Amino acid sequence: MIPYRTAHRLSVLALLALGLAACIAGGSDRARQRMWWSGLGPVLPHDTFPADCALCHVGETWTELREDFQFDHEAETGVPLNGAHAGATCLRCHNDRGPVAVFARQGCGGCHEDVHFGRLGSTCANCHVEHNWSPVGQIEMHRHTRFPLIGVHASTACRRCHPGAEVGQFVPTDTECVTCHVADLQRAANPNHIGLGWVDNCDRCHQPRTWNNAEIDN
Numbered sequence: 381m382i383p384y385r386t387a388h389r390l391s392v393l394a395l396l397a398l399g400l401a402a403c404i405a406g407g408s409d410r411a412r413q414r415m416w417w418s419g420l421g422p423v424l425p426h427d428t429f430p431a432d433c434a435l436c437h438v439g440e441t442w443t444e445l446r447e448d449f450q451f452d453h454e455a456e457t458g459v460p461l462n463g464a465h466a467g468a469t470c471l472r473c474h475n476d477r478g479p480v481a482v483f484a485r486q487g488c489g490g491c492h493e494d495v496h497f498g499r500l501g502s503t504c505a506n507c508h509v510e511h512n513w514s515p516v517g518q519i520e521m522h523r524h525t526r527f528p529l530i531g532v533h534a535s536t537a538c539r540r541c542h543p544g545a546e547v548g549q550f551v552p553t554d555t556e557c558v559t560c561h562v563a564d565l566q567r568a569a570n571p572n573h574i575g576l577g578w579v580d581n582c583d584r585c586h587q588p589r590t591w592n593n594a595e596i597d598n
C-alpha cells in the first residue's frame with residue numbers, strides 16, 4: 381500500500397509530465413509567435429486601432445504584416461522615419477516601455493545604448509548618421525586632436541591605436557611613435573637602432589607615407 385503523501389506527490393509529478401509533453405507536442409506554433417517579439421516586449425496595446433485587424437495583419441498568425449501594408453509615419457504622426465529608422469521594426473519604438481515621446485525627447489540616448497559610456501559626449505550626430513549608424517568623418521575630426529591622421533595612419537584601423545575601439549571604447553593613446561611601434565624598433569637591426577640610441581624622434585628619418593623605408597635628408 382502506497383502512503384497517501386507519496387501517492388499524492390506521484391500524481392502531481394505525473395500531471396506535470398503530461399502538461400510538459402503537451403506543451404512540447406502542441407506548442408511549437410506558440411513558441412514561434414513568442415520569438416517574433418523576443419526582446420522587444422509585449423505588443424503595443426491596440427485599443428485605439430481600427431477594429432478590422434486584416435487592415436494590417438495576415439490573419440493566420442497575426443505575427444506577420446500584410447505585404448501591401450502601408451503607413452505614412454510622417455503624415456500620421458508628424459515624425460519622419462529616415463535612414464535605418466525607416467526599416468526598424470515598429471516594436472523597437474512602440475512597446476510596453478512607455479509612450480515613445482518620452483524617450484524621443486531624450487534624443488538618441490532615449491532609445492540607443494551609449495556604448496561610449498559618455499566619454500564622447502551626448503551629441504551622437506557628430507559621428508553617426510541615420511543611414512547605417514556607422515561613424516563617419518573620423519579622419520577629419522582627428523585633425524583637431526594632438527595627432528592628425530596623415531599618410532598610412534589615415535588607413536590604419538582605429539583599434540590598432542585605440543584598444544577597445546571595436547566596442548566603442550576609445551581610450552586616449554600616447555602620441556609617441558614608440559608607443560605603437562616598439563616591436564618595429566626592436567626589429568630594426570640594419571642599422572641597430574637601439575644600439576645607436578635611435579629610440580625617439582622617429583620622424584627625423586621616417587615619414588608616415590610608408591612604414592618600410594627611411595627618408596634621410598642629405
